[in-house]
Amino acid sequence: MSRATAAPALSAPFAAPGADISLTREDMKFISALVYEQAGIVIREHKEAMTRGRLARRVKALGLSSVAEYCAFLKTPQAASELPELINAVTTNHTAFFRERHHFDHLRKDVMPRLVQERSSRRGRIRIWSAACSSGEEPYSIAASCREALGHRNDVDFKILATDIDTDILARAEAGIYPAELIDRLPADVKPLMKLEGAGRGEVRMADEMRRLIAFKRLNLIEKWPMGGPFDVIFCRNVFIYFDTQTKASILDRFVALLAPGGFLYLGHSESLPQPHANLRLIGRTIYERTP
Template identity: 40%
Template sequence: MAAAQEASVDDGRLISLQDHLRFAGIVRQHTGIKLGENKRQLLSSRLQKRMRALKIASYGDYWTYLNENLDAELGEFVNAITTNLTSFFRENHHFEFLREFFDSAPAGRSLRIWSAGCSTGEEPYSIAMVFRESGAPARRVSLGLEATDIDTQCVAVAQRGVYGLDAVRALGQTRMASHFLRGRGSNEGKVRVRPDVRDMVRFGSLNLLGDWPFDEPFDLIFCRNVVIYFDDDVQRALFDRFADALVPGGHLVIGHSENLQRVCTRFRSLGQTIYSRVK
């Protein structure tokens, strides 16, 4: 009876400032994401969803549960609080640049690209589509495409490569027919990325604050609308690591609301939030 009464208190209730600060602290510690006091409503709604799934009544009880089961629960906690907004060919000017990048690649070249913060897969699949549509394959240019996200549920969606028809309708009939299969029967209204496109991408779960399991440098890194959630110190360290992970002259693409010039001097701007490594 007490649990039911407690659930009615915290279900839909704004998290207290004290609870917000301690949850925000563990978010910052493990992900680098900064949740200021202005994010209390956001944190409240996302924690409530996880708490309902666990049948936990209060924020305090969930805090105890999280700390007592940190190894098992941390991934679910991170999944609950991360933001995943994406679409195919989002910020299309980046993909126009990418097409030029592929078309100018020397014959026989092996290219490596990383989609860091790939969410549910629309970005890396868009990269793969541009590669297939470019003149690069005919010149025996190969592409190694890595795609990672901290949210394991998003990575699972990306690996399946199944989307609602509305998500791809704006791509046009030619692109849809070239890169997707339409669902039938119980899958009516859905599309699946064609196997030869899906096989171009290697997906994995990765926390950008942790170790990066890549042995070879990248020619281009997409990390769009990710660093906006980090404070300057985390951004500075992350951009420096991106520079180290790129070949000399390699490119970094970030989101339209992000700017690395005030926190990192190792890149020069090419315009439209596209940067080239200079040191």
């Protein structure tokens, strides 16, 4: 088995001093297959350097001496508890408050006023799902966008379900603490929608009135989902880019089954349906309506 060209040693905190973080082609294939099987994420060949860096964190955390040793460990039965850590290490969690602003404008101005009016008359439910919520910026932006329409009424049962496969990032989302500068940088018209508390040291914490609207749960999109729906809105943004066509198509079918007729699905800016779907109609930039 030929060893890939030795990588330049990564600086701390990623690699243990002296750890060999080179990755053979065979180990890269093994890791790619494992990550695909566990999370549906396709690691493309050109991502090898990034993968090596991410595995190096696990090498360090486990006190191993090389990526090769880590891969050998993953092949043993004792490695079952390491699999979530591997997935946490390889996920890309980039996100931002009010990222792809047009979705939040659509939700706040077109969707929520109508839903609240419709549901309040029969004390109904409104359910929104943030299906790959990363560190929480997306569900908190959803909460902020919905507060106006909800007002102080208690005749609507409103909840946001926020899920992600990555348990580390989910813990951060649930804590709801962010650098204050992220909020300072928000456009002037959306900043007042956020309800915050001071957390000290240049940080802010999402206020209880925002946090209690959200339930955070670990959920792997390629596994069975425990929820019965229906959802009025599903955000599934910037995660399809990591999946292949087959995985996307199967998840989309399951979204459609959970979406209420007239409900909306928001995808990420570079994402589209793998093929036209009989029950999804494009009504705006990456906004799909569930048809009856």
